[in-house]
Amino acid sequence: MGCAAALATLGLFWPLDAGTEERRPAPDHLDDIVAVGRGAGRIVLATRGKPSSAQRWRFRTISLSPETAKAQEVVLSRSGTKAVVVFPGGAASVLDLTQKLDAIVAGQPQGAQHRLPGQLFPVARGGQVCLVDDAGQTSAAGCRPAAQAAVHEDERVLYALADGSLLLTGPDHPAGVSLPFRVPAGTGYKLLAGQRGDRHDFLVLLDQGSEVRVVNPARADGVLGAYKSWELAGLRAALEFVAEEANPAKPSLSDETLRASVASLAQQAPPGAYEWSFFRVKAEPALYAPVLELAANEPAYPSDFDIWKVLNPISKGTTREAYQAAYDTLGQERYRHCRVYFRATSYPGSWFLEYWYYYPFDEGKPHPHIHDSEHIFIEVDKLGGTVRAVLASAHGAFAPNNNYSTFLRGALPVTLPLFALVELEKHAMSPDIDRDGKFTRGVDVNLHWERYDVWGVRDLGKKKGHLMEPYRPYMTLPRRKADRFALASPASYFPNLEVSAEKATCGLLPFPVDPPCKECPVANPAGAMAHLTAHGDARRPKDIYKPWVLPWHEIRLGLGLFDHASNNAQLYAAYVTNLKHLTRGSFPFPGRLSLEAMWSPTSQVFTSTANGQTITTTRLNATYFGARYERFLTNTQGFYGGLTPLFRRNTISVTGSGPLQSRSRFEYEGIWYRLGYIFELPSHKKGNMTHHLGAVFQGRTFRFEWHVSLGLFRRHGRDTFGIRPGDRNPYE
Numbered sequence: 001m002g003c004a005a006a007l008a009t010l011g012l013f014w015p016l017d018a019g020t021e022e023r024r025p026a027p028d029h030l031d032d033i034v035a036v037g038r039g040a041g042r043i044v045l046a047t048r049g050k051p052s053s054a055q056r057w058r059f060r061t062i063s064l065s066p067e068t069a070k071a072q073e074v075v076l077s078r079s080g081t082k083a084v085v086v087f088p089g090g091a092a093s094v095l096d097l098t099q100k101l102d103a104i105v106a107g108q109p110q111g112a113q114h115r116l117p118g119q120l121f122p123v124a125r126g127g128q129v130c131l132v133d134d135a136g137q138t139s140a141a142g143c144r145p146a147a148q149a150a151v152h153e154d155e156r157v158l159y160a161l162a163d164g165s166l167l168l169t170g171p172d173h174p175a176g177v178s179l180p181f182r183v184p185a186g187t188g189y190k191l192l193a194g195q196r197g198d199r200h201d202f203l204v205l206l207d208q209g210s211e212v213r214v215v216n217p218a219r220a221d222g223v224l225g226a227y228k229s230w231e232l233a234g235l236r237a238a239l240e241f242v243a244e245e246a247n248p249a250k251p252s253l254s255d256e257t258l259r260a261s262v263a264s265l266a267q268q269a270p271p272g273a274y275e276w277s278f279f280r281v282k283a284e285p286a287l288y289a290p291v292l293e294l295a296a297n298e299p300a301y302p303s304d305f306d307i308w309k310v311l312n313p314i315s316k317g318t319t320r321e322a323y324q325a326a327y328d329t330l331g332q333e334r335y336r337h338c339r340v341y342f343r344a345t346s347y348p349g350s351w352f353l354e355y356w357y358y359y360p361f362d363e364g365k366p367h368p369h370i371h372d373s374e375h376i377f378i379e380v381d382k383l384g385g386t387v388r389a390v391l392a393s394a395h396g397a398f399a400p401n402n403n404y405s406t407f408l409r410g411a412l413p414v415t416l417p418l419f420a421l422v423e424l425e426k427h428a429m430s431p432d433i434d435r436d437g438k439f440t441r442g443v444d445v446n447l448h449w450e451r452y453d454v455w456g457v458r459d460l461g462k463k464k465g466h467l468m469e470p471y472r473p474y475m476t477l478p479r480r481k482a483d484r485f486a487l488a489s490p491a492s493y494f495p496n497l498e499v500s501a502e503k504a505t506c507g508l509l510p511f512p513v514d515p516p517c518k519e520c521p522v523a524n525p526a527g528a529m530a531h532l533t534a535h536g537d538a539r540r541p542k543d544i545y546k547p548w549v550l551p552w553h554e555i556r557l558g559l560g561l562f563d564h565a566s567n568n569a570q571l572y573a574a575y576v577t578n579l580k581h582l583t584r585g586s587f588p589f590p591g592r593l594s595l596e597a598m599w600s601p602t603s604q605v606f607t608s609t610a611n612g613q614t615i616t617t618t619r620l621n622a623t624y625f626g627a628r629y630e631r632f633l634t635n636t637q638g639f640y641g642g643l644t645p646l647f648r649r650n651t652i653s654v655t656g657s658g659p660l661q662s663r664s665r666f667e668y669e670g671i672w673y674r675l676g677y678i679f680e681l682p683s684h685k686k687g688n689m690t691h692h693l694g695a696v697f698q699g700r701t702f703r704f705e706w707h708v709s710l711g712l713f714r715r716h717g718r719d720t721f722g723i724r725p726g727d728r729n730p731y732e
Contacts, residue, residue: 308525
């Protein structure tokens with residue numbers, strides 16, 4: 001195949017991607033453990049970082065004031081997003097760990113916090129234990145004479161009385177039921193509570209001098225094991241709660257593994273002496289579900305799949321227009337069908353939360369259709385439940401998604417509750433980090449920040465060309481509070497959230513495990529479910545980063561035509577990098593730098609005659625090394641300019657009356673300048689197809705070039721989940 005034919009084949013007949021489902025990590029319950037260390041002047045939170053096999057811990061330090069203060073007790077909420085800190089003397093503070101915290105003073109209120117319905121903390125002081133809610137207020141259960149207590153997720157409470165007896169209270173037996181187990185007098189102990197569905201309801205850590213026992217107080221023979229230290233016993237107890245069927249990875253829970261974890265925790269912790277406790281935490285999906293900011297006059301709303309059971313009986317036909325007309329007649333009944341489909345995956349250091357929205361119709365131009373699925377993903381740090389990334393779906397294979405990441409240098413923390421903008425009629429989504437109802441480049445989205453490479457929210461996109469246009473602020477309509485949608489009972493988590501009651505109706509449902517059928521009928525619940533589960537980001541969640549669209553780093557390999565008149569072929573290779581990323585923001589202009597090499601193997605022969613001699617010059621090959629600046633004007637097109645010094649190997653032969661004379665040398669033949677048009681077609685699996693089409697010139701010599709290359713090893717920063725110990729943390 002000739003060079004021109006190869007270019008045409010590569011450039012015009014580029015195959016579509018064929019994706020496979022991404023394998024999700026197997027559960028490792030050690031990754032869901034948060035260690036809390038109490039030391040002088042500080043509290044340290046710790047969890048295992050990525051990769052888990054390396055036994056590396058991540059830490060977050062919370063300072064106390066004064067520097068000599070030490071917490072008497074710290075209890076984490078089940079979500080790990082709040083903690084009650086009890087100081088000597090009984091003063092207690094409830095901390096909202098989702099925020100960046102300054103030095104904590106005993107009894108000093110923190111300010112506005114999210115709420116956790118049903119969360120109670122035991123606070124021991126003055127010979128009694130009081131149950132306080134997550135705002136620090138004593139609950140209706142009040143206080144009871146006791147030395148310690150532990151609160152189960154189902155609201156049962158285990159009290160240890162002064163005489164060592166154990167009393168279990170709950171909604172079914174408020175006066176309490178005595179357990180057969182008794183704490184021996186003069187023995188150190190600690191009560192622990194489980195969660196719904198756990199293997200045990202309560203456990204007791206019991207200090208026996210030379211060993212610490214883990215005891216189930218509900219059984220006469222309740223000793224589950226004996227360990228050499230409080231730390232090892234505490235970690236084992238936290239994992240003992242996990243139900244057997246939920247723990248297929250038994251080797252990860254071996255005593256040897258736990259000893260190694262405890263040892264690495266002590267070695268890697270910040271300098272100082274700590275008393276460690278261990279808590280098993282889990283994601284709180286309702287806490288992070290964003291408030292949706294729809295545009296005024298939005299014709300379709302997030303719905304459940306069963307909306308089709310309502311539409312089919314009242315539709316006057318089976319066309320899209322007929323179904324839409326039936327949908328419009330429902331009025332506010334459509335609000336009550338609002339649902340959010342949710343899925344969570346545990347990674348080392350973080351939870352990955354997926355929120356999926358189903359709309360029965362996409363009514364926007366240029367391609368209105370039945371069924372529309374959109375989504376926003378939240379990565380949550382297990383060290384306090386802080387939001388580390390908000391990743392929202394945009395449009396098409398060529399447009400970047402609307403992503404915000406706190407892992408980037410200079411990125412600010414994210415405050416709860418989360419808000420998300422929803423595009424008019426098309427339903428693409430974007431984080432609204434500052435919650436102002438507007439889309440702001442660099443604030444709401446920071447993985448793409450230039451006008452040409454950010455999608456944003458394009459409410460006014462009514463033609464095909466808008467898919468390739470740069471973003472402009474007028475494309476986004478202002479949002480009103482009256483058009484917000486939220487989960488039902490939003491005040492349970494955010495008391496001051498402003499959402500109208502008729503639109504605070506969204507239910508949270510588990511994401512469907514499997515599609516109901518391969519080729520479902522379109523206009524029914526099964527077809528709606530199949531549409532949601534077939535989305536590429538549902539099968540490969542990390543594709544939400546789209547590292548192949550305008551990558552920060554790329555290796556190109558390709559072919560070219562240089563000087564069309566003589567049809568010289570070239571082999572082309574380049575390393576491409578984003579200048580702002582390369583210079584950490586020091587370079588003020590957007591664009592990419594391409595460091596490239598080109599080699600033309602074609603030989604050229606020139607013959608001349610002088611003084612009866614024939615002079616034959618053979619140009620064996622040409623090699624160009626240089627740089628090219630690429631400036632995009634849209635997400636796929638732009639211009640370039642560059643310079644490439646030319647080095648050529650020449651052989652000169654002289655024949656005539658005397659003996660044959662020949663010499664060969666490698667020569668520098670000046671700089672060639674390049675200017676032209678660049679078109680880059682992103683592709684998920686096949687590599688980015690890049691065309692350079694333009695002119696090269698040196699002095700008065702003018703030539704034409706066309707290069708087609710594949711971009712490989714493309715990266716756009718972080719594109720995986722889980723948190724490494726060295727990753728940036730703006731909440732620290």
